[in-house]
Amino acid sequence: MNGEMIEAKTRHVDWSEVDVDTFVRLCEFAYFRNYTPPSFRLIEGRTPLEATKAIKKKVQRKSRRSNVIRDSPTAEPEPEPAPETPEPLDEAPPPEGTECNDPEIIYKERSVWTGQLRDKFTRTLVIPGTESNPLETTFTAPEITGSWEDFHPVFLEQAKLYVLADKYGIEPLRQLVLCKLYQTLSSFKLFDTGVGSIMEFIRFVYSNTPPNYGGRVDALRNLVTRYVVSVIGRIGENQCFQELLEDGGPFVADFWRIIWSVDESPRSQ
Template sequence: MAALSEGVFTSPQFTFSIGENNVKVTVNAAAIAQQSQALDALINGSMKEAQTGIVTFKDVHEDTFIRVCQFAYTGDYETPVFIQRPESGLPDKASSVSPPPNVDANEPGEMAEEPESEQGELAPQVHPSFGAKKKHKKISKSRFLRDLFDKKDFDVETPRLSAKCRCEVRQNSCAEEDYTPVFLGHARLYVFADKWGIEALKTLSLHKLHKTLATFTPYSARLGDVAELVRYTYDHTPDFSHEMDDLRSLVMDYLTCEVTDLIRSREFDQLLEQGGPFARDLVHMMMKRIG
């Protein structure tokens, strides 16, 4: 993502009223407007919203729009967080997110040792003709101070790594980690981006969801998480006649890889019993698999 121009930060404030609770999110108008032609028309066009500087998104979750704003300003968004469920008697495994590197930004780096002070030592009897030697000591001290200055370092990597870590996809590590909010977090971003024509965000959300699914361990207790992703996907994406929506395609590709595990899920059975586009697409994909 290209660096934001000064004009973004000096642009007028625009307020979005999000979700059923009408949570107010205020951002620079240009940051959102430059994401797509549709959003630019909404913010800078002739509609009422452009005149009042307020738009209402009733059908958008608060955390979804926050991630849209994160993307608008940084080109990335923080990965949704899983829910830690109570232990269910399954073998215990590490379940916490690996913390960012434990680096103390306030800890000083290694510095050259300063030569011992000459004030506490007895000065040797030096003949005036050796005055040049004293001058040499002053030059050495000056060089030492310069070296000390040149080697001064400031820790900029720790905050960068911390921010990057919050945006990275992580693999689930035990059956008590409910990944439903993780799956739906990426899927909801895709749906918003698809509706408003934010192609870069569509691609990024698909990329992160793919990485999440590719490393996801389908514990028996967590198959329902995948079923919820399927349900949301088919409830909120269009049913094309000659092609498949990108989110549906990604989810269906995953299902055909893991179908032997998923058929053990009661939630998955319920989806199949409902029939409709999902059952149709699954049959088509399975026919390709065995064909």
Template sequence: MAGPSGICSFEELIQSEPFTFYIGKARKEFVVHSKAIAATSWHFHALVNNGMAQSQKRSVEYPDMEPEDFARYVEYAYRYDYTVPHWTLDDPHSKIIESDVDVEEGLVSEEPEPEPVVEPETGVNVFGPGFGSRAPRPFTNESTAINSWSKKKKKSATSRATLNLRRSFDERGYLTSDEPSATMLAEFLPKENSKPEQNFTPIFLAHAHLYTFACMRLIDPLKRLALHKLHHTLLKFKLYDRRVSDVVELARYAYDNGEDRKPDGTIEDLRKLVVEYIACEVSTIGKHEAFAPLLQEGGEFVVDFWRIIAKENLSL
């Protein structure tokens, strides 16, 4: 594993000294291998190895962090990826918005192109000049034609057998869809919604929390990974009316916790992702009652939002 602490083998990693983190107000305990943590950033490398009180005690407290968020960071330290949380269901007795329709992705059903028809060797050239013209094949004599036909039939049979074997070889599989590795990789993938009652706020905020944590602890690869997963979640997200509030909560978190715009006008990456998504979906989000309080709160979000609206000449 490569990182600020250098390169070490997996054996060295799992034999490294334990380091304990106490997370949240309840001080939930996480005991991890020190080299796994130290490899993620210079911040953690110093925490584990600088000889100060925390590195000597082999423990530290993070009272302002939620255990589930820290668990994803620990997973990242070992796997360089993290499990995406699942959506939750709205209260079944909550009001159903009439415009919420279970929209399925538009699947274009295309007619398959017809396979070329290879006619028997009758002396007719199916694909002659002009592709489709039926020009007669020039045979020298009947004996030559019969010998040629016999050889081609044998070659064709051999080719089909080879193709069948190749196809069988190529399609062979040893792993099932419920293998541990397949299940783990599937849990890393961004989630997609299909029904209005699927609440995606926990998923949006999980990515945002991990991004903020990575910013504070200088873990640049984790920052990029969290943004990547959030971006792909938004790309797949079906914006039902009821789910506008999920996006509003994400925007509120980004603007409550991210850095303000720099003097040159540069917007912090998480804020930029969220405010541009809202601008792209302004025809839906801008008219929703959940969006009005976010505007009324003012601050950097309103400035960034209206700058994009004006620049792109968008309308609510």
């Protein structure tokens, strides 16, 4: 508004591409030097109760298969076997975040090399400016409790705010978004239902951030790519991830660059 940009000189701004929620978060940052991240949404048919019912049906089908007795003219009826114990699924559904959660995707260690890839996010990524940012100790990242929660808005809406901050050189806001996304991804439990959201998040980032220039990679591109590298043991066989690779483009190049930069000693084994 008061700088040297064309919007300040013409006293006119065209933000037709900026949605209302992103503008509200920008205003919130302008007044409070902070913003409220968006919330997750529930996936239809994947509520805690529905997840419990699905697990119960699976156990019942398995129990029926194990109790089948072949018909025989001389066979005498056998007493119905006692139900297996314990039977937690016959009780009231447990609260959110407990036994009814679908299992988190297991990390598959293909080699010693894949163990090093996980460190590419949690140990080797540095967010500029966060060392002295008080947010690092005051921000509590939202945690996913089950496969019925979709974190797509949490990632995508903050990415939109980052793009706006980067376009207009609002460096404190840009670093703030990076810090919140980093902390959220650091504690993010990955379920099958969440892989697609991560892939769409990556597509948005690479479609709306500047390309690499002079060996420099955009900070948000670097963040999301290093995260994918760190969870490759979980999503390597996932169709959504394979489709992202098939798209090609700068993401694949950055993805391979990070993998190739891993210590060469495991590759020689």
